[in-house]
Amino acid sequence: MGTEMTGADIVVQALTDLGVEVVFGYPGGAVLPIYDALFKQSRIRHILVRHEQAAVHAAEGYARASGKVGVVLVTSGPGATNAVTGITDALMDSIPLVVLTGQVPTHLIGTDAFQECDTVGITRHCSKHNYLVKETAKLGPVLHEAFYIARSGRPGPVVIDIPKDVQIMRAGYAKPGVISHKTYKPQVKGDLTAIEAAVEMLAAAERPILYTGGGVINSGPVASQLLRELAKACGAPVTSTLMGLGSLPDDHPQFLGMLGMHGSYEANMAMNKCDLMVCLGARFDDRVTGRLDAFSPNSRKIHVDIDRSSFNKTVRVDLAIQGDVGSVMEDMLKVWRARGHRAADQKPWWEQIKGWRARNSFGFEQKGEALLPQKAIQRLYEMTRAKKPIISTEVGQHQMWAAQHFGFHEPNKWLTSGGLGTMGYGLPAAIGAQLAFPGALVIDIAGEASIQMNIQELGTATQYRLPVKIFIINNEYMGMVRQWQELNHGGRYSESYSDSLPDFVKLAEAYGWKGITIDGPDDLDAGIQAMIDHPGPVVVDCRVAKLANCFPMIPSGAAHTDMILSAADERGEADDDAKALV
Amino acid sequence: MKHLPSERHTLSILVDNEAGVLARIVGLFSARGYNIESLTVADVSDDHAVSRITVVTNGPPPVIDQIMAQLDRLVPVHKVVDLTDWGPHVEREMALVKVAGTGDKRVEALRLADIFRARPVDTSTASFVFEVSGSSEKVNQFITLMREVGLVEVARTGVVAIARGAEAV
Known part of the structure; x- marks a missing residue:
């Protein structure tokens, strides 16, 4: 039965055995025994955040950048409920996390005790799986199983709720061998017959496109390598979702850029006009498809996904292959090579794509004096590119501009909240990534509104001497809200102005950070350089044109072919059907 | 899509017999907007490790x-x-059907029950409780007839189902 120890010691021992190096958390009454056990050891580093939501986002950033499981430790009640946004975010973006929550002692559960909440009830539908551990003896096996579930299959957050008495009581603990689960058996290998069929379809296609997503990143760096090989073999253009950026280098000749609502014209047009779509680890999200009945009407569709429930959820596909996208691409390449395939003649297809590319849909035009946000991000990219930075973002216009104008060349360098769209994600995610890669240049591209949602984490970076950079695209508006109000609600800017902003430089200084203001185009390069040169954490308040909109854009409820390319195509008021869409 | x-489908779901599992299943239906026409659940294994949930749902095939x-x-x-x-x-579904009345209605209730092979499981001088089982249709029909002879209340189990033949699902 192994060594006898307290539940709290079992938690720490199991985490150590699982190779955990960093835990993000915040102490409280119901987790004091675990914090006591952490105090007595030196193998696991605890990072004290300032708010539990940030602990989860930091763990997400750590997980996304490193490929490891992120670990969170919070107390019962408010500790757990504050973590819910982060847990949901990780579920939507398939980020592997294990979240340990303290709970009131078992005899008090259900009595509305102080700081009690029904954590397993609340997190049941926003976690991949969760546990309430009522016996100390089960703690070890549950922890090991939770890590297995979090990182295997389609990754996601697993919550373990641990009552305080379970942390105090003693039981045996032994490190288990290989974990297998009686009901949970993720399928890694794809069906070979289906893979062969997919290869034949791909070889015969005249207008193929590879539509890649976050699954390629989740599958590990090898999957990104395999994608490059597959793209080379079949010669097809490649587009990526927001979550998949970096799997193919931004400057790869076959890369069409991001697709979807704020994706490139060529990517969306190619999706619409292709005769074969190969979806690799993406999920036909509404931000990608636009109007469903007009989505890629004349293509056959192959969908590779590790999660069976992703198939045919919104878009009917002709061939579904369940399996890890890396493993499936590997098998596809083997079959492709074994059969001596050469790509079909795609010359007319690439000519067409060249025409769409010529529209230069991510282009922007400098008018007037004000610094354009697109320009700011473009320069940030050009000036930091050599350092292979890790970029996180908040949510809104700046996030889309970053996706459009910052080039990603490797996987795991781009951390953003795609599915849930959580403002306040970027700073804690950057902190998590910086902990995974202490020597890396980590930049949170933020908006002045989003950054205030977890601004308290400036203190966390200070405490652990993390040289995180925050680059605030400050247009004094919740820009994406304002943009939608301009496009759909007659320009009535209801509550979208960022009034009473703090002096970000002084705020930075108050936390021991360096603060830099960029007040116009003339300050831009010097400001970015000063940010790069400063060895510690920096907040850059980059003041940009206030009313710039993020284009191109597929308006809600529109088809890929109905993109708005510039402000000249704007409409002032949407009809009610369009207004009802998000 | x-x-x-819409089609009516009967699903058998074998799950761990643990706290919270039923909530997970039911919550999935409500969170994603799927219908539940009926739901039954009981422990079905020797070691009490597995429960069988029968859900009748409806929706288009996709x-x-x-x-x-x-x-x-x-x-x-x-x-x-x-x-x-x-x-x-x-x-199959089982229902307990309470009927109250005297005189002819009481005699008629017994006679109808006999036709449906419903068994009185409780009786007083002014009431019966019938146990009736069969397809949902049959149970519905029995209840409809009982309305005319003094139906008071009904308790139904919801559908349980099993495949025909020698094999287990």
């Missing part, structure tokens, strides 16, 4: 596929079987 005609896939990926779910797709299967 949601404009296709939605039924989604329901199956969503159920299947829940960690404590051992197996999901769509009995409607599987083939021949038996569906």
Whole structure:
């Protein structure tokens, strides 16, 4: 039965055995025994955040950048409920996390005790799986199983709720061998017959496109390598979702850029006009498809996904292959090579794509004096590119501009909240990534509104001497809200102005950070350089044109072919059907 | 996809017999907007480790596929079987039906019960409780007839179902 120890010691021992190096958390009454056990050891580093939501986002950033499981430790009640946004975010973006929550002692559960909440009830539908551990003896096996579930299959957050008495009581603990689960058996290998069929379809296609997503990143760096090989073999253009950026280098000749609502014209047009779509680890999200009945009407569709429930959820596909996208691409390449395939003649297809590319849909035009946000991000990219930075973002216009104008060349360098769209994600995610890669240049591209949602984490970076950079695209508006109000609600800017902003430089200084203001185009390069040169954490308040909109854009409820390319195509008021869409 | 005609499907779901599993299943249906016509659950294994949930749902075929896939990926779910797709299967439901009345109505209630092979399981001088089982249709019909002879209240189990033949799902 192994060594006898307290539940709290079992938690720490199991985490150590699982190779955990960093835990993000915040102490409280119901987790004091675990914090006591952490105090007595030196193998696991605890990072004290300032708010539990940030602990989860930091763990997400750590997980996304490193490929490891992120670990969170919070107390019962408010500790757990504050973590819910982060847990949901990780579920939507398939980020592997294990979240340990303290709970009131078992005899008090259900009595509305102080700081009690029904954590397993609340997190049941926003976690991949969760546990309430009522016996100390089960703690070890549950922890090991939770890590297995979090990182295997389609990754996601697993919550373990641990009552305080379970942390105090003693039981045996032994490190288990290989974990297998009686009901949970993720399928890694794809069906070979289906893979062969997919290869034949791909070889015969005249207008193929590879539509890649976050699954390629989740599958590990090898999957990104395999994608490059597959793209080379079949010669097809490649587009990526927001979550998949970096799997193919931004400057790869076959890369069409991001697709979807704020994706490139060529990517969306190619999706619409292709005769074969190969979806690799993406999920036909509404931000990608636009109007469903007009989505890629004349293509056959192959969908590779590790999660069976992703198939045919919104878009009917002709061939579904369940399996890890890396493993499936590997098998596809083997079959492709074994059969001596050469790509079909795609010359007319690439000519067409060249025409769409010529529209230069991510282009922007400098008018007037004000610094354009697109320009700011473009320069940030050009000036930091050599350092292979890790970029996180908040949510809104700046996030889309970053996706459009910052080039990603490797996987795991781009951390953003795609599915849930959580403002306040970027700073804690950057902190998590910086902990995974202490020597890396980590930049949170933020908006002045989003950054205030977890601004308290400036203190966390200070405490652990993390040289995180925050680059605030400050247009004094919740820009994406304002943009939608301009496009759909007659320009009535209801509550979208960022009034009473703090002096970000002084705020930075108050936390021991360096603060830099960029007040116009003339300050831009010097400001970015000063940010790069400063060895510690920096907040850059980059003041940009206030009313710039993020284009191109597929308006809600529109088809890929109905993109708005510039402000000249704007409409002032949407009809009610369009207004009802998000 | 949601404009296709709706179909009624009976699903058997084998799950870990643990706290919270039923909530997970039911919550999935409500969170994703799927229908539940009826739901039954009971422990069915020797060691009390596995429960069998029978859900009758309805929706267009792609939605039924989604329901199956969503159920299947829940960690404590051992197996999901769509009995409607599987083939021949038996569906049964049991109801307890309380009827009150005297004189002719009371005699008529007994006579109808006899035709439906419903058994009185409780009786007083002014009432009966009948136990009736069979397909949902038969139970519905019995209840409809009982309205005319003094129906007071009904308790129903919901559908349980099992595939015909020698094999287990």
